Amino acid sequence: MALATTIQRYLSKISEGIGQLFVNFFDLIFGSLQKLIGLKAMPYVFVLPNLLIFGIFILFPMLLNFRYAFTGGTSFFPDQREWVGLANFKQLLTCGNFLDPNSCREDLFWRALFNTGGYVVFQVGLMVVVSLITALVLNRKIRARGFFRSVYFYPVLLSPIVVALIWKWILQENGLFNGILTSFGLDKIPFLVNAQWAQFWVIIISVWAFMGFYTLILLAGLQSIPANLYEAASIDGADEWKSFWNVTLPLLMPQMVVVLVLALIRAVQIFDIVFAFTGGGPGTATLYLVQYIYSKGFASPSKQFGLAAAASLIMAGILIVLTVIQQIIRKEEE
């Protein structure tokens, strides 16, 4: 015990020392800089590091993406690529019948688009419902709420690869679930080989992995609803069902919108869990948009950077539309 406090004291001394060193060292640089350029210019110095990284690695690539999207060829360097106008978009969007991916020139893109669409609808729906129910349960007067909150949050911390491997192990042909099925005298189910089952499990697994985060946001919202509103409602003769619809849900709306939008945006971008879990298969059953972009740009033998960039612009368009819808909803609420 005494040792622990001594160590702790030393550690805090050391970190204090490092902190002092950090402050004084940079003060030397920033202080003389301030004398040189004056107080008015200092905010630019403070934003500069962030702005540099942001500009070089986020903003510039975003603009460069347009150049890739409108040029063709297999060269990776933009100056060696020839201008092809809308050809990449045409190739992506040419379809005999828009409801039938087989009739499209880039049938994989359309499969990815349809798969992503279906995934987003079911995953986000399930996510919102499960998170809401869990948040409502956690908001009841229960023992060890902190513990249970952590239970649901734990998978959020696991990496997508770990999540994928855990479930692949459970769902494989000789895995736990098939073991349970056969112990009840049922036949094995090829969870990872059957297209519908694979799509189903991708949804379940991603809800399992992320729901704790959204539950946390909703729970924080529930806890900020003043208790006297419920008292007032019950004095007015509202039963719990009515006070859920008339008090809880309306007051929880801001958090619900946040959850819905974050879940949507995240669902559109689904990649790593599926990449390690099914690799997009069986066939193309779980091929989603980001994996399509990845495989066009980095994995396929003929590097089709133009197609990848065009597809990512279409995806960015989808994300922007989703964000704008959120802004409109938010405005309407205010």
Add this chain to the structure above:
Amino acid sequence: MSAIFNFLTKTRGKNNLHITDMLTYLYLTLGIVIMFGPVLWLILSSFKSSAEVVKFPPRLLPYRQQTIQVEGFDDPLPLFNVQLDNGSTQTMAQVRRIGLEAQMIDPAKPEEIIKVNINNREPIENVYFGLDNFIEGIESFNFARYLWNSVIVTVVATIITLLVNSMAAFALSKYQFRGRQTIFLVMISTLMIPLSVVLVPVFLVITTVGWNNNLLGVIIPGAATPTGMFLLRQYMLTIPDELIDAARIDGASEWRIYAQIILPLSRPALAVLTIFSVMWRWNDFLWPLIVLSRNELFTLQVGLNSFQGELNVQWHLILAMTVLTLLPISIVFAFLQKNITTGIATTGFK
């Protein structure tokens, strides 16, 4: 339907255990099973031998066949319960197996070999948590190297993220200057555009800078995260400007104001960003996958994924390595879970 909602919306419990309370605890218990069960199953499985891992139906606990050292044999012999012709059972060791026939001996009388049909014998097993998978896995998987890379990426990236974003947030929340609004709006508008959308051009930039196969290429691009900057700025807006004015009158430089007044007061927001950053970086996969192609630079996630690709059937090693990969973050979570969940819930999202 109404009953379900009654159950779900009640905020005050009764003194005696009501049916709704029981349902609540049922739901929570189910939650523990669903959330922890898969991880527990992974951990239990990771101790199973390569032969045990492919056995169907799988058993809950890892078992190992008992062996016995018999005089005259170099290796320990596996033990079986053997059903003899006269109907009795006896514990015997197996010398070798030829087709459907096993040559067994009684450990007490090693000279006498008895031939037994393999269907008439049952292996004797006991529960055994062996570390063989972990040792073999670490040897063939380069675990230490990947762990080191992951730690470097996580720690360095988090420090840079905190520094760069807090400085920018300070400037954007505490100064009036030309271009402030523009910078802020441009950054915020990219909030919803993830790195995965601009894979190809970012990769070009990385190649041009020469950061291919360099951990810097993994660390730097994500360091200026608009999410983090926004989170810190919103928090710093609540710090009163009077403090800054007073310090300035006392002759403090702008850097001192930032480092000695603003940073300590922003500790809750910085803590949340630290948690986010560690989570993002430790679990990041797509970006390191693209930037790093040399095996010795892989982070744990990329290494683990390529490991499962190359050893398609070696589940016993994959399981052990998965356990080792999830262990560090689970330990951190076990100690800090309360701070993490309350931190994210209160400061994380407005």
